[in-house]
Amino acid sequence: MEENKKKSELNELIVIGIVISLLMGLVLNSFLDTLKFTWAYLFMFYLPMLPWMYNSKESLLEKVILINVLGLITIPLLLAMVGAIINLNLTIYILVPLVVFCVGIWFQKKRLSV
Amino acid sequence: MDVKLNKEIIQKYSIPLLLLIFFFLGFYIRASWIDPELTHPGNLKAANALYHSIISEFIANTGDTQNYPYFLAENHDNVFSIVSQHFAITVSSIIKITNLSNWSIAALLVSFFSALTIPLIFLIVKQLTNSEALSLLSASFLVLPTPVETWFYQMYIGLWLQAAGLTVLLISIYFLIRSFQEKTYPNLIALGVAISALFILFPIALIFILPFLLILLAFLVREKVPQREKVKKLASFMIIPLIANSLFLPIFLEGYFTNSGYSTFGVKSFDDIIQGQRVQGIEGFGIIIIVLFVLGSLQLLLNFKKYKGTIIFLLYSFALLFLLPYIAPRGITVYLIRMWVYLPILVLPIAAYGLYAIIIKNITKNIKINEILIIGIISVILIGIAIPQTKELNKNLSYENVDATKYKAFNWLATHTDPYSNVFLLEGAYQGENYYTQRNSYTVTIEELQQKVNQFFTTQTLSTDFHSGYSNAARWSLYKYRTGYYSFEQYEPLSIDVHIDDFDYVVVQNLNEPVTQYNQAILAYLIDNKGYAPVYEQDSFIIVKKPAI
Numbered sequence: 001m002e003e004n005k006k007k008s009e010l011n012e013l014i015v016i017g018i019v020i021s022l023l024m025g026l027v028l029n030s031f032l033d034t035l036k037f038t039w040a041y042l043f044m045f046y047l048p049m050l051p052w053m054y055n056s057k058e059s060l061l062e063k064v065i066l067i068n069v070l071g072l073i074t075i076p077l078l079l080a081m082v083g084a085i086i087n088l089n090l091t092i093y094i095l096v097p098l099v100v101f102c103v104g105i106w107f108q109k110k111r112l113s114v
Numbered sequence: 115m116d117v118k119l120n121k122e123i124i125q126k127y128s129i130p131l132l133l134l135i136f137f138f139l140g141f142y143i144r145a146s147w148i149d150p151e152l153t154h155p156g157n158l159k160a161a162n163a164l165y166h167s168i169i170s171e172f173i174a175n176t177g178d179t180q181n182y183p184y185f186l187a188e189n190h191d192n193v194f195s196i197v198s199q200h201f202a203i204t205v206s207s208i209i210k211i212t213n214l215s216n217w218s219i220a221a222l223l224v225s226f227f228s229a230l231t232i233p234l235i236f237l238i239v240k241q242l243t244n245s246e247a248l249s250l251l252s253a254s255f256l257v258l259p260t261p262v263e264t265w266f267y268q269m270y271i272g273l274w275l276q277a278a279g280l281t282v283l284l285i286s287i288y289f290l291i292r293s294f295q296e297k298t299y300p301n302l303i304a305l306g307v308a309i310s311a312l313f314i315l316f317p318i319a320l321i322f323i324l325p326f327l328l329i330l331l332a333f334l335v336r337e338k339v340p341q342r343e344k345v346k347k348l349a350s351f352m353i354i355p356l357i358a359n360s361l362f363l364p365i366f367l368e369g370y371f372t373n374s375g376y377s378t379f380g381v382k383s384f385d386d387i388i389q390g391q392r393v394q395g396i397e398g399f400g401i402i403i404i405v406l407f408v409l410g411s412l413q414l415l416l417n418f419k420k421y422k423g424t425i426i427f428l429l430y431s432f433a434l435l436f437l438l439p440y441i442a443p444r445g446i447t448v449y450l451i452r453m454w455v456y457l458p459i460l461v462l463p464i465a466a467y468g469l470y471a472i473i474i475k476n477i478t479k480n481i482k483i484n485e486i487l488i489i490g491i492i493s494v495i496l497i498g499i500a501i502p503q504t505k506e507l508n509k510n511l512s513y514e515n516v517d518a519t520k521y522k523a524f525n526w527l528a529t530h531t532d533p534y535s536n537v538f539l540l541e542g543a544y545q546g547e548n549y550y551t552q553r554n555s556y557t558v559t560i561e562e563l564q565q566k567v568n569q570f571f572t573t574q575t576l577s578t579d580f581h582s583g584y585s586n587a588a589r590w591s592l593y594k595y596r597t598g599y600y601s602f603e604q605y606e607p608l609s610i611d612v613h614i615d616d617f618d619y620v621v622v623q624n625l626n627e628p629v630t631q632y633n634q635a636i637l638a639y640l641i642d643n644k645g646y647a648p649v650y651e652q653d654s655f656i657i658v659k660k661p662a663i
Contacts, residue, residue, distance in 0.1 A: 024138075027138060027142050027145065028222060031222060032150075033152070034214070036212040036213075036214060037214060043211070044211070056300070061133065062237060069230060069285050070304065070307070072282075073307055073311035075207070076200045076201075076203045077307060077314065077354075079203045079207060080179060080203050080314050080362075083180070083199070084362065086177075087176065087178055088177035088206070089177050090211075093211065094211075
């Protein structure tokens, strides 16, 4: 029962993420004639924070807002920290959100297994 | 059964749906004021916007986040940058992945940041009052605070760090409230991340929350929990800010505190503090909002016990905005006054509280009507009032600061010349459009150009000495470069007194008939006497190149 609830919550988060991205794509597309920005945003800032907010005590609405705002502060901050030590390149730009995403999944797995 | 289910579904989704509508409407309208072109910066109005866009492009191209681009630092590669790393890196990450033009990404991202204030105010008010209806009403007030041309000045003029800084400040405030309410690890870590991001985005905004952060720290130290847990909580809160500070504080201290503009306190008059600034104070809201604000403030005072933290924060914020500028250093005063555009965030939720507590509550008590429905109607009215102003603003902003022909000429310089060339721009520089040459540029101001043209026609003499200056960013960090973790050296800035033939390239723009005649005389001098050769002649722009030695 609990497991099903968590699964459906994750599905809802993913669906909402896609709906928001499509709406965002609609707005951005009217200025840019491309959806590239939307996908890049989704990859850089939304996706990495998704596992971190999964199964937290906030309402779904709060979770969606927090995923967006946390992504927009955390990823650039991490990139700035890396950038203070070495020059940024495409690999780093891709690696940082991926690492945040993977650590989030690892963290949730560890938390749920306790 | 079905009716009950429908009611439940409506209740569950009405608030998220309304908030989603508010957010996307806010986002679309904000973006439409800047309305970025795909081919050229166009509608970007001020140096700030062009500057942050080009810095982001530079970071995307070189990966260097620590130093100014050489072309904005008199051809030095290592003058350290005190520009917002957060915003520039956010933009550069999208540029790197999408290859879209820097200005359009910066413009759309800042619109997105600004629109995020709508759901953030929803979260903050909900956290403080636990009322979704009031939170939604507060958020609806922020979709288009009127008068729009006043409260969105920072957006369309390009003071983008103020706009993005406000969003990250609100994120910090939200997690600060949560941390005061529940000192849990996730809240404390998120607060640490938020204030670190604010530190590298718009550090001056930290003064809004600094005393409250110290109080939280004191609470954490004095909390009656086992020592081990106390240390873990303190570490959760402080670890990210400590890392960020160890990386960025030397540049921050050297960049700001050794600069007298940021470190000399002194009493100033009202005329002094608003000199050259174009933002309005409380009187900019209109009588209805002011009345609601007064009613809301009274309600807050009546509930002092419940809202004492909020009241203290509001009083402190108003004191910062309206009293501190009188004594703060000039460099800080400028930013404090610009931060008057943050007033809607402070005033409108209180006005919404006044409206909610005194009018909506009473209506719903006497008539059986859903609160959310009333709020929906009020929102439509509020947005409806702002739409004509929005259209008017769109019309007023339609002129282009950097049109296609100018961008084409400057982009030619950026792509066809040696990166370390020196360029002389005789085109009456108005804002930072020269950044798009991506070359060390000497920009003749419109005043000096006018004076030279007048002199040419009245005395028939052609003066080739100029006194305007280089357009660069390095002066903000006093031409300093790092030689160690906390040691710095300084370059000597180039003299602003120059001769036109000191430069590798000279750019002229035939703005009108007198300027065209003056340009012809200048070009004749350069070509006939100094051996320059034309290399670009398109639209109203002519570029000549110095002969190789």
